[in-house]
Amino acid sequence: GIQVEQSPPDLILQEGANSTLRCNFSDSVNNLQWFHQNPWGQLINLFYIPSGTKQNGRLSATTVATERYSLLYISSSQTTDSGVYFCAVDPGNMLTFGGGTRLMVKP
Amino acid sequence: GAVVSQHPSWVICKSGTSVKIECRSLDFQATTMFWYRQFPKQSLMLMATSNEGSKATYEQGVEKDKFLINHASLTLSTLTVTSAHPEDSSFYICSARSGEQFFGPGTRLTVL
Numbered sequence: 001g002i003q004v005e006q007s008p009p010d011l012i013l014q015e016g017a018n019s020t021l022r023c024n025f026s027d028s029v030n031n032l033q034w035f036h037q038n039p040w041g042q043l044i045n046l047f048y049i050p051s052g053t054k055q056n057g058r059l060s061a062t063t064v065a066t067e068r069y070s071l072l073y074i075s076s077s078q079t080t081d082s083g084v085y086f087c088a089v090d091p092g093n094m095l096t097f098g099g100g101t102r103l104m105v106k107p
Numbered sequence: 108g109a110v111v112s113q114h115p116s117w118v119i120c121k122s123g124t125s126v127k128i129e130c131r132s133l134d135f136q137a138t139t140m141f142w143y144r145q146f147p148k149q150s151l152m153l154m155a156t157s158n159e160g161s162k163a164t165y166e167q168g169v170e171k172d173k174f175l176i177n178h179a180s181l182t183l184s185t186l187t188v189t190s191a192h193p194e195d196s197s198f199y200i201c202s203a204r205s206g207e208q209f210f211g212p213g214t215r216l217t218v219l
Contacts, residue, residue: 033207041145041198041213045108048207086150088208094141095208097151 002027002091006098013077013105021072021101023087031090032063034072037100038083046072046085077105109135111203113211120191121219128186128214130201136181137203142174145198145213157184191218 003026013019023032034046047054047061049070054061058077063070074081082105088095110133120126130140138159143151155176156164163176173195175187188195200213 031207035210041200041215043151043200043210045207045209088151090208093139094153094156095202096153099150102148 002029002089002096004087004089004096004098006085006087006101008101009099010102011104013103015077015079015105015107017077017105018073018075019077019103021074021085021087021103023070023072023089023098025068025070025087025089025098027068027091029065029068029089029091032065032070033088033090033095034061034070035086035088036081036083037086043086074103077103079105079107081105108207109133109203109205109209111201111209111211113201113214115214116212117215117217119217119219122192123190125187125189126191126216128188128199128201128216130184130186130203130211132182132203132205135203135205137184137205138181139204140178140184141202141208142176142184142186143200143202145200151200154186188216191216193218 005024031050035043049063051065058075060073084100087098114129140157142154157178159178165171178184202208202210
């Protein structure tokens, strides 16, 4: 099956810093989504981005489908950004998740 | 975005008992729903795809007789963990697609 790798696995930031999270995938995909899992386990949809670039406030994402990677940018990080960020790809009709990036933003 | 609910949010049961978890799409219809399991500090692993009006499709290594899935309507799928054991303790999450996939809040199962 398709392989999804996220980097870095862990990231510690000082509040206000910027960061880039990466997602590499091994095969062509129909869709790609980024999620933030909060401390209570809820997965929050951030972006639905099979290709191109999208922005939502301090977050933006870019997917280069031909090169099989996606990037999630977090600018001016806040303590509430802490949690786990997952990339998930859909090569056909179901999502396969990457291992996640565990982010901690310190005040 | 679309809303998916799960019930219960947490459950504690004795070893050998069965537990039912409900997943509902609140503002859209879903012919297909998905069940995932997540162990502490790990990613989500797909257990099965729930199809309305037909049998579920299980991923390799998931026991279909232990994890019974029923998708009786376009807004409800249920997962029953039968004869639960401590190793079944985990965080179970369902999802449904409305364009993109939306996830329920999860159910934390603890088997004593």
